[in-house]
Amino acid sequence: MPNTNIVAVDKNRPERDKIKRAAEIIRKGGLVAFPTETVYGLGGNALDENAAKKIYAAKGRPQDNPLIVHISSHLQLDQLVKEIPVRARILMDKFWPGPLTIIFYKKDIVPYGTTGGLDTVAIRMPAHPVALELISEAKVPIAAPSANISGRPSPVCAKDVAEDLSGRIEMILDGGATSVGVESTVLDLSEKVPMILRPGGVTREDLEEILGPVDLDPGLAPGEKPRSPGQKYRHYAPKAQMTVVEGSIENQVKTIEEFAKRLETDGFEVGIMATAQTRHRYTRGHIISVGDRTAPLTISSNLFTILRKFDRLGVDKILAEGISKDGIGLAVMNRLYKAAGFNVLKV
Ligand code: TXA
Ligand code: MG
Numbered sequence: 001m002p003n004t005n006i007v008a009v010d011k012n013r014p015e016r017d018k019i020k021r022a023a024e025i026i027r028k029g030g031l032v033a034f035p036t037e038t039v040y041g042l043g044g045n046a047l048d049e050n051a052a053k054k055i056y057a058a059k060g061r062p063q064d065n066p067l068i069v070h071i072s073s074h075l076q077l078d079q080l081v082k083e084i085p086v087r088a089r090i091l092m093d094k095f096w097p098g099p100l101t102i103i104f105y106k107k108d109i110v111p112y113g114t115t116g117g118l119d120t121v122a123i124r125m126p127a128h129p130v131a132l133e134l135i136s137e138a139k140v141p142i143a144a145p146s147a148n149i150s151g152r153p154s155p156v157c158a159k160d161v162a163e164d165l166s167g168r169i170e171m172i173l174d175g176g177a178t179s180v181g182v183e184s185t186v187l188d189l190s191e192k193v194p195m196i197l198r199p200g201g202v203t204r205e206d207l208e209e210i211l212g213p214v215d216l217d218p219g220l221a222p223g224e225k226p227r228s229p230g231q232k233y234r235h236y237a238p239k240a241q242m243t244v245v246e247g248s249i250e251n252q253v254k255t256i257e258e259f260a261k262r263l264e265t266d267g268f269e270v271g272i273m274a275t276a277q278t279r280h281r282y283t284r285g286h287i288i289s290v291g292d293r294t295a296p297l298t299i300s301s302n303l304f305t306i307l308r309k310f311d312r313l314g315v316d317k318i319l320a321e322g323i324s325k326d327g328i329g330l331a332v333m334n335r336l337y338k339a340a341g342f343n344v345l346k347v
Pocket of ligand 2 (some may be wrong): 145146154
């Protein structure tokens with residue numbers, strides 16, 4: 001088992017010697033966790049099947065759940081994919097670097113070990129100086145799933161990564177908290193109407209402004225079969241059992257307050273995931289505001305931190321307010337549903 005070295009790095013101007021050390025580990029087939037603008041990634045050489053194996057082992061991840069390959073320049077893409085559709089080029093120009101992952105047909109150089117046996121490969125260029133410098137210094141594309149134990153909330157700071165992966169990877173580059181807080185949008189361009197396989201940092205509205213109508217994979221609904229292999233697994237789950245309560249704000253507050261009372265009477269420790277608008281209206285349980293409904297990025301960037309916080313508090317039940325699915329709210333609600341195992345109460 002490797003000794004995990006946690007190295008603090010300047011997130012805007014990462015120190016060269018630190019990036020070099022990390023890149024050296026990647027080139028030798030080892031694993032380094034690093035910050036992106038979405039969540040921390042668990043990086044290994046995307047062209048090395050053995051490194052991919054180590055990533056799956058460190059996370060305890062099912063082998064059929066493909067990894068996202070991270071690149072630092074548009075040129076790097078030609079080496080990896082058979083063709084670059086026109087729509088992909090337009091999106092790359094507009095959203096890269098940024099939280100958009102696009103699915104392409106892979107060239108042979110990308111091992112099946114990285115793509116979970118698929119002929120396609122998911123690729124993105126992260127908008128984070130540390131990630132970009134690391135990829136370019138490593139001189140190989142970097143496969144990086146979120147740097148959490150499979151099924152746990154994704155990590156948004158080095159401490160989250162260490163909590164899950166200490167002793168399993170060689171290094172964590174600590175570049176502070178990530179900004180977006182939920183993962184990238186995964187987009188499939190193979191059909192006439194583009195399809196979001198995982199909602200994320202680039203919103204459906206952002207994409208539709210450029211592409212026209214964009215579908216959301218109907219397989220993301222409970223009980224359906226998602227197109228993206230990773231989406232079928234339970235994910236983001238806190239230890240406590242969670243219920244998402246959706247409806248008007250008034251109904252949410254009333255239902256959650258009553259629900260919390262009943263649970264407490266039954267002897268449960270209750271956590272309430274409220275918002276800036278509602279937190280003062282609850283009288284019981286561990287009340288935490290996830291952010292401001294009028295500034296949804298405050299919610300996305302806080303979401304996984306709050307889920308981990310409830311774990312540390314040791315609550316038995318979490319009651320979470322739903323928010324609007326506009327903009328990044330779609331990604332937030334997707335993560336909340338999954339964290340709750342689709343335990344949703346409409347009021
Ligand atoms: O923001 C992010 O995307 C973060 C950071 C580290 O870049 N990475 C991340 O990776 O979230 P991961 O492995 O946790 O999620 C990858 C998702 C999974 O849902 C997987 O099924 C999907 O991308 N995916 C990867 N390759 C695919 C492919 N060829 N076809 C369909 N879905 C794919
Ligand atoms: Mg993940």
